[in-house]
Amino acid sequence: MTAVMTVVGIAVFFLGLLFSIAWHELGHLSTAKLFKIRVPQYMVGFGPTIWSRKKGETEYGFKAIPLGGYIRMIGMFPPGPDGRITKRSSSPWRSMIEDAREASYEELLPGDEDRLFYTRKPWKRVIVMFAGPFMNLILAFALFLIAMMGFGVPKSLPIVGTVSQCVVPVTAATDTCPANAPASPAAAAGLRAGDRIVSFGGDRITSYDQLQSDIRGAAGRTVPVVVQRAGRELSLTAAIQTNQLAKLDKNGNPVPNAKPVTAGFLGITPTTGVVQLGFGDSVSRMTDMADTGLHSLIALPGKIPALWDSVVKGTPRTADQPVGMVGAARVGGEVFAMHMPATQKVAFMVNLLAGINLSLFLFNMLPLLPLDGGHVAGALWESVRRRAAALFKRPDPGPFDVAKLMPVAYVVASIFIGFTLLVLIADVINPVKIS
Template sequence: MLVVVGILVFFVGLLLSIAWHELGHLMWAKLFGIKVTQYMVGFGRTIWSRKKGETEYGIKAIPFGGYIRMIGMFPPKKDEEYGRTAASTPFRLMIEDARQAVAEEVRPEDAHRQFYQRSPWKRMLVMFGGPFMNLVLAVAIFTASLMGFGVSTPTTTVGKVSECVLPASAGNVAQCPPDAPRTPAAEAGFQPGDRIVAFGGRPYSSWAELQRAIRDSSGVVPVEVERGDQRLTLTPNLIENEMPKLDDADEMVKVGFLGLSPTSVMVKQDLAGVVGTMGNMLSMTVQKVIELPQRVPDLVSAIFGGEREDDSPIGVVGASRIGGEVLSYDQFSVESRIVMMFNLLAGVNLSLFVLNMLPILPLDGGHIAGAAWESIRRRFARLIRRPDPGPFDTAKLMPLAYGVSLVFIAYSLLVLVADIVNPVTIF
């Protein structure tokens, strides 16, 4: 039941994120006097709608996006273009069909309220308004989570002592094999709750530093621990073991091995910590978006029974399923599960911001790039005293936009199938 509730709650959160995105476009469009005829969450057949003023607000059947419809997205064709003999080519017909469809929405009384008529900086704000709303929501959620709840931070207190030595490639096992040797930590008598004060005669206050010291050591090393009111010195004999590299979990290396894991505590972050964390997350999200094309073979492999990577691209279905998994994971407190769900939703919004800022049509970044190019072109024309070249004609890029749309649809379907037959799990 909790899985179903989690899926539904997270799905509603995704829909609200989409609506929030489109609200950013709507707000700036109306502020600049552009006529908006529709504000829709979803695509396809309309399930519910209500008209308020000149705008129809509604929900559609396919909940994988949303849009607002503004009149006059493309400028009219220039006079010198009417006599071109190339008007019958497939691309030219595609461009003219798109231009005609946009022109048919413009009534005579609204001729002055078209999108293309606004100055480039206004059009850029209209198109940036949507992704910016996703960024605002992501920052707000992460800030509240990091400053109010904190970040799970490992300490120098022992949380678990491994009983036997196994290579990391062996994965998680319920019981140690009969022939597996005991870990140095188990042999030396470490216990959960021991706080490591010093390692090799040097004091340590952070797990990150202590972990590096353990990995760089071998042989007998004195370890000073606090156990209750006592201070003890244990003498484990560290060995080499195969472990993931700290800065690259996909690469395995031979390092010093003790055989224990730390406890973690929630540490609330200050504003500087929030800024640093958000910067790292934004950088990681940009990297993952850039890597999307090279993930296609992995997704195809996952559909046909291959391993699905933990950081594999996911869609609405996959994200909602993870939301259900989080809410039903009873080894965390209810508070922790709720915070995790909000953080997942914030991560999705951060991804939506980065993805929509790509400078290609039909994404918002493509329209922003077109308006920016128009501004540069007009400024340059004034600089060299040439006639104003007029608005940038994005209609001429419609064949490219249709091609990109088909690629996105195909990729989305690929992710959808992978999310159904071989979903990503986080626990």
């Protein structure tokens, strides 16, 4: 049964991924057709075509490798300076440019002269290229709302889970109590597992984050603590001690590899429960996740050495290492095979697919060819050039020839392919473990 559920989880993930890809390409397709650009192909996947059907002027289909997709628009690049679009150079770099230019015209039909992509105004081209990633952003937003407002999110609650018996700094090699360790403030105050903390130092407590902040800021003070126990409220007093604790980020999560900080210490571990968020809290949480995703994307090159070591030396993968689609599918399969309520499995998959779509948006908006962000940047630069020429009464410089950047695009694509293969190998031979 475990193997069956693992396969089900993997299948559900890839179906969700295929929908995300098709949804992305639908953004490009719909806006291209809106601006009368001819689109000969709309494909989900890469490699050999396994099914296709032509409707109107566009062929719709699926290909064998479900790790991407594309639409083919005619006239992606303008003709060369001499007005020609066919290959006429033996230079490798020049051939790359001319091959790309020629490919964008290979399905040109009579009457298509006014339906070419490059002939559209820059703002229209920006919309067409931005529409794909934007569809992923919309889908991520909807899925996160479903997960957070519908299923809820795991959250620390202001309810005592365990009580530390003594004060031990976070830098200690063990959390057992040494012979000379002082009793923890929580133990000395008489706090017990299951106590719900109602107020701390006179502040009414509504969340664990608030309680944690109050405790850390109360070092060296004796504060009243009101708890709810067995249906009635009890008033206790805790002498908050100073301790070396983990540094927290703005969301209350430990900062990896950061030096410990000196702060107030009570000596409790909270219980964790599933809490449904409101719309405002959900949007705030999504904003934080997008910010984290952007910083993770920027930090990606610095994680390659550790990823290489995990493949070559077998170094254990860490939770912050990049995971590819195969690794994400594997995680989805493992979660479906776990003994947990079905709602939690579905919630995890919804969150996973939401995160994938958010990543697709951020990644595709990088201003690099062949990504969508590269075409957006090219259209914006053309707009700037033309406006500057009009401002200074100079001749119109014409469309910006993005084809000239194809050698750079090939280098970028090669780097992406190499990185993808490295992540794939790591996901297969040394996958990230989940608990």
